[in-house]
Amino acid sequence: MTAPDNDVPQLSHPLEIPKLKCGAMADSSPYVASPEHQKSVKYPGELLPDWKERALAKMKELAEKNRAFQVYLDACVKCGACTDKCHYFIGTGDPKNMPVARQDLLRSVYRRYFTLAGKYFPKLVGARDLTEEVLDEWYSYYHQCSQCRRCSVFCPFGIDTAEISMAAREIMNVVGKGQKYCNEIIGKVHKVGNNLGLQEKALRATLEDLEEDIEEDTGVSVRIPVDEKGADILLVTPSADFFAEPHIEGLIGYAKVFHEAGVNWTISSYASEAANFGLFIGSYENMREVSLRIRKAAKDLGVKRIIFGECGHAWRVAYSFLNTLAGPWDFLDQNYPIPQHICEFTWDEMQKGTLKLDKTRNDHIRLTFHDSCNVARGSGMGDDEGGQFEIPRNILKAVCNHFYDMPRDTIMESTLCCGGGGGLLTDDLMDLRTKGASPRMTALKQVTEENGVTHMAAMCAICKTQFAKVMPKFGYEMDSVLSVHQLVSNAIVLAGQGDDEEDAHKVAIDAA
Amino acid sequence: MLGVTYAILFYIATLILVFGVAAKIRTYIRVPAPLKIPTTPAPKTRTGVFWRMFREVVFFESLYKSNKWIWLFGWTFHMSMWLVLMRHLRYFSQPVWGWVEVVQPYGTYAAFGMVVGLGGLWARRFFVERIRYISTPSDHLILALLVGIVLSGAMMRFVVHTDIVAVKVYMLGLMRLQIGFLPSEPVLLAHLFLVAMLMIVFPFSKLLHAPGLFFSPSRNQIDNSREKRHLAPWAAELER
Ligand code: HEM
Ligand code: HEM
Ligand code: SF4
Ligand code: SF4
Numbered sequence: 001m002t003a004p005d006n007d008v009p010q011l012s013h014p015l016e017i018p019k020l021k022c023g024a025m026a027d028s029s030p031y032v033a034s035p036e037h038q039k040s041v042k043y044p045g046e047l048l049p050d051w052k053e054r055a056l057a058k059m060k061e062l063a064e065k066n067r068a069f070q071v072y073l074d075a076c077v078k079c080g081a082c083t084d085k086c087h088y089f090i091g092t093g094d095p096k097n098m099p100v101a102r103q104d105l106l107r108s109v110y111r112r113y114f115t116l117a118g119k120y121f122p123k124l125v126g127a128r129d130l131t132e133e134v135l136d137e138w139y140s141y142y143h144q145c146s147q148c149r150r151c152s153v154f155c156p157f158g159i160d161t162a163e164i165s166m167a168a169r170e171i172m173n174v175v176g177k178g179q180k181y182c183n184e185i186i187g188k189v190h191k192v193g194n195n196l197g198l199q200e201k202a203l204r205a206t207l208e209d210l211e212e213d214i215e216e217d218t219g220v221s222v223r224i225p226v227d228e229k230g231a232d233i234l235l236v237t238p239s240a241d242f243f244a245e246p247h248i249e250g251l252i253g254y255a256k257v258f259h260e261a262g263v264n265w266t267i268s269s270y271a272s273e274a275a276n277f278g279l280f281i282g283s284y285e286n287m288r289e290v291s292l293r294i295r296k297a298a299k300d301l302g303v304k305r306i307i308f309g310e311c312g313h314a315w316r317v318a319y320s321f322l323n324t325l326a327g328p329w330d331f332l333d334q335n336y337p338i339p340q341h342i343c344e345f346t347w348d349e350m351q352k353g354t355l356k357l358d359k360t361r362n363d364h365i366r367l368t369f370h371d372s373c374n375v376a377r378g379s380g381m382g383d384d385e386g387g388q389f390e391i392p393r394n395i396l397k398a399v400c401n402h403f404y405d406m407p408r409d410t411i412m413e414s415t416l417c418c419g420g421g422g423g424l425l426t427d428d429l430m431d432l433r434t435k436g437a438s439p440r441m442t443a444l445k446q447v448t449e450e451n452g453v454t455h456m457a458a459m460c461a462i463c464k465t466q467f468a469k470v471m472p473k474f475g476y477e478m479d480s481v482l483s484v485h486q487l488v489s490n491a492i493v494l495a496g497q498g499d500d501e502e503d504a505h506k507v508a509i510d511a512a
Numbered sequence: 513m514l515g516v517t518y519a520i521l522f523y524i525a526t527l528i529l530v531f532g533v534a535a536k537i538r539t540y541i542r543v544p545a546p547l548k549i550p551t552t553p554a555p556k557t558r559t560g561v562f563w564r565m566f567r568e569v570v571f572f573e574s575l576y577k578s579n580k581w582i583w584l585f586g587w588t589f590h591m592s593m594w595l596v597l598m599r600h601l602r603y604f605s606q607p608v609w610g611w612v613e614v615v616q617p618y619g620t621y622a623a624f625g626m627v628v629g630l631g632g633l634w635a636r637r638f639f640v641e642r643i644r645y646i647s648t649p650s651d652h653l654i655l656a657l658l659v660g661i662v663l664s665g666a667m668m669r670f671v672v673h674t675d676i677v678a679v680k681v682y683m684l685g686l687m688r689l690q691i692g693f694l695p696s697e698p699v700l701l702a703h704l705f706l707v708a709m710l711m712i713v714f715p716f717s718k719l720l721h722a723p724g725l726f727f728s729p730s731r732n733q734i735d736n737s738r739e740k741r742h743l744a745p746w747a748a749e750l751e752r
Pocket of ligand 3: 075078159
């Protein structure tokens, strides 16, 4: 399953179209969930004898419950515009990783059983029976899609392969063939409240250590409160922020920003996770259940606002779905966006001038920024269209003197996935992850060559973990990926922090 | 006899087209979009979404960003087709509406636009490896059908002229449920037969992309999820 490291694709430019290599990734397949993991997300423990009937029944149900699924299956004209847009196709050359071909794996079955043409002329329209081989193929290739939506940007009808992947994964879950990685994690959130299964005690201990580290570092006591009733702000952040690098540096950054802004905030041990893998398995019910924990935490703690930490898909669920899944949020302060992104908060404070920043502290860094797919194409920030591109860049430019964007066709709404999103961030998919990262890495290399870029900032827990792991395969240090708020953290001069820092100057950015 | 056969054919084709597409549209309207999934950055107002859709329908904006060749051929084909279809309205209106008169001269050569567009798209299905891979026989057949329609039409227009007046009288008659006389010219008959076939396959094929585009959640949704709750009826049930 895991290929040797020398199997890293060499692309001459980030969007190089590969020659087709049929079946190249046919063996890529993540571990199947155990009966226990399946049950923890309320799906049957193993492949059921009547799986086929159930799969078809589920397909029918989805077509009746989800307009996107129905319209996308009907509307594709096979124009081919999406064929070269998927980073997994670019990295692997496997034609089944072309978005339309990925959709067709399921569409062919849908056609066979639910359309007139497929029932009577299957050959003509490429319809096929649902067999165990087809199921295996689904399992393999629907776990080679990071649900990044890049294809949907370029399809003339907006057909979003991510929606089809999610539907396929739900169908597979319903018949008892779920993926271990996602289901185990969702089970932990239902039970403990975060992806890691980190208990309250351990969480408190970790955060206390972190407070000590900050004090040691800066001489200022910056708090990271847990379960503080009556706090104004509930911070919901990916649990990776509590222990992984460079995530933790980002958390320190949020804490410093809150400290300087002088707001009362808290983390909840009950909802100690921003990630919501219910999205990845296409399960409305699981996604809702996870979201409702946040509602309960907000109510129990009596907060007025909710702010999300740096996490891509979590922000998509928060921004685009939270109101639907767990609203209405009538008990929160309506003067602020519900929920709000930490970048929105920080940028507001920067504009207000509450943060004292010393950009030169990041002078050893020549920076670029990786737009995370779910933030770029599945959510927004601020009041303006495209705020999700502007706000993080504004922040970075305010704290770092050397900022360079990667080529335009690889950033913003055209951003290339890190290769590890959508529930694929698991060791058993390392080969796929490396190949899928190669377009992004190639774009990074271009700015390294042209502008001497040394580091790349990201604001997604998955992106950060993925890059820390794959960057060494592309000749970068694993710490070349940074949290956005890590750079903020570096630059921020805390009130009362060493008067020796004469050169520190207060930078207030005009609203302009 | 010929008049009767084609009358039956056209009545059946029309019924299938109208009811088939109506049934599909009804499904699209009824099936809820349970979550807000516009591909962002997306407009935050209804007017914004209207213009986004307008640009997609009229200019094929996303396709333009995506692939210049497909855009060039696809857009040429579609726009020429609209011109041709507008020109055709003269067979179905009496007196011919003013604006249809106006487009007549512009539409004449649109047939060539269709040929070039369709030809380019079809060639890609043979010569571009990726597109060859995703093509099924039905993709070729629909192109063949359209090429057949266009070539037979252009034949009548430029080579073997048909008695257009007779065709018009026949069509106007059909619209009033009167079956008249249809000239028995092979090219005309071929043209009409293929058109009827196109009408019949429309609701069962990828030609559903035309109505489908208007119901694509990633394009037609407003990006206002934080401001407004968006609850599908079946999801509301979960809250009981
Ligand atoms: C609202 C109206 C319509 C819109 C916005 C639209 C848009 C598109 C777009 C963007 C494509 C993909 C690019 C291309 O291959 O051209 C396409 C393909 C196609 N359209 Fe349409 N279309 C519409 C109506 C129609 C109608 C009425 C027909 C036929 C009678 C038609 C026939 C086709 C065919 C056959 C293709 C596939 C071409 C190929 O094989 O590559 N379209 N359409
Ligand atoms: C019942 C419907 C239709 C009738 C009665 C009809 C009839 C005709 C006739 C009589 C002509 C010859 C025009 C002339 O000699 O000046 C013609 C031309 C043509 N037709 Fe049709 N047609 C129909 C539908 C269609 C459709 C649906 C298409 C395309 C999708 C089409 C495409 C063409 C083209 C490209 C030409 C040649 C250029 C032109 O005159 O505009 N026709 N048609
Ligand atoms: S771009 Fe859209 S319509 Fe074209 S082949 Fe891909 S999914 Fe189908
Ligand atoms: S959503 Fe992303 S990963 Fe999935 S097919 Fe589309 S481009 Fe590829």
